Amino acid sequence: MTAPDLREQLRPLFDPRSVAVVGASNTPGKWGNMMMERPLKGGFPGPVYPVHPSADEVMGHRAYPTVLDVPESIDLAVVTVPAPAAPQVLRECGAKGIRAAVVISAGFSESGVEGEQRQAEIVTAAREAGIRFVGPNCNGMWSASSGLSLHSPTAPEKGRIAFISQSGAFGGSLIEAASRQGYGVSRFVSTGNQADLNDADYLEYLRDDPETDVIALYIEGLKDPRRFLETARRVVETKPVLVYKAGRNPVGARAVHSHTASLMVPDEVFDAACRQFGLIRVHEAMHLFTLASALSEAPLPSGHRVAVMSMTGGQCVVTSDSCAFLGLDVPVLDEETQQRLIPMLAPHAPRPRNPVDLAGDFRDVRLFSQVADILANLPYIDGLIVSGPGGAGGDERTRETAERMATIPERTGKPVVGVGMRRMADEVSSRVFREHAVPSYETPEESARAMHALATYAAIRRDLHGE
Structure with a gap:
């Protein structure tokens, strides 16, 4: 089957205009009740038709004995009836012109030989009816483009x-x-x-x-x-x-x-x-x-060489250690770059070999972005893991500094990952990074894993395309 064919078959699944819940129920806790509640409360804009053999209404909506009795067209059927009744429901859906279904019902191949036979029956019924379906024995789905939520009443x-x-x-x-x-x-x-x-x-x-x-x-x-x-x-x-x-x-x-x-x-x-x-x-x-x-969010690096910059020694150590453990390279900076950085740092700061420890120097928070810019423009550095300046510079100057760091990917094409930016003291930097779609994490390990994932996928792409 070609991708365009499959996309057309799954269009009513991911982008339905109307939904029928077969086995709809007024009884809280039943699947038929939950599958009515979720699209209604989750913001689905289209009609939701309850199907019940004897009820006049379900959750305030007119109910129909079968899908064949619904006068309007239906894109998607949600099936919550007991397993033995599911094949007939799918046949009726096919006769109605429904081409997609989500079978919530359990009691199929997961429950033994008899269940395997039931599952074979619904597969046959669906194929004869021209229906593609999710499940059985599933818990629904969510699609942002249609606003349909079947997995929770909260989208x-x-x-x-x-x-x-x-x-x-x-x-x-x-x-x-x-x-x-x-x-x-x-x-x-x-x-x-x-x-x-x-x-x-x-x-x-x-x-x-x-x-x-x-x-x-x-x-x-x-x-x-x-x-x-x-x-x-x-x-x-x-x-x-x-x-x-x-x-x-x-x-x-x-x-x-x-x-x-x-x-x-x-x-x-x-x-x-x-x-x-x-x-x-x-x-x-x-x-x-x-x-x-x-x-x-981030651009892919051209290699696996990382520069680490933080305001604390411990964060530098753990971040660098995590990078090395995952197979990322944290190369020693060349002598010329080290000599360029030394006058910018506090007298008590360690020599900036990589990682670069700013040693809690908050005299001018712009130091963060200035050092980050130097590191980002080194030809042997493929990506940066950086911490923010906290709130020491005041919101305005902190925002300016974070903006400069957050735009490094746009200016250099290299990924930047924030570390330790989800704490209260770095709320401004964290917000700026989110605005620029720059990923940031609480711990050094998370930040290193994120950079490693970027480098891994970049390598996969290079291998596939022979680069």
């Missing part, structure tokens, strides 16, 4: 990161945590059992999605590993793909199979495949968003 922060997760609740909790930290999402899909649409399909769709700059995946198992990897290889030519894989050991693999009936890919095999096909693997779930934010 997440909008952004440029697409998140595909095989776990709905876990994925939803990650999105909530990411939103609290200011990371925005363009698309979110809880994929469930992937009986029809799978990770490779979502990757193919997102490859040309104008709403998405970076793709993050939570994976438990792969339905078609070869197709997934071949698709990923095409995607990473233009967009980075981050992967967090569960089931890294026998205990995790057992839990994975009971969750979504996925089979574990041996971890060492998956690790090698990620390196071969250009995927960036992370080993902590929240790193999907901290690293994706850097990849969606």
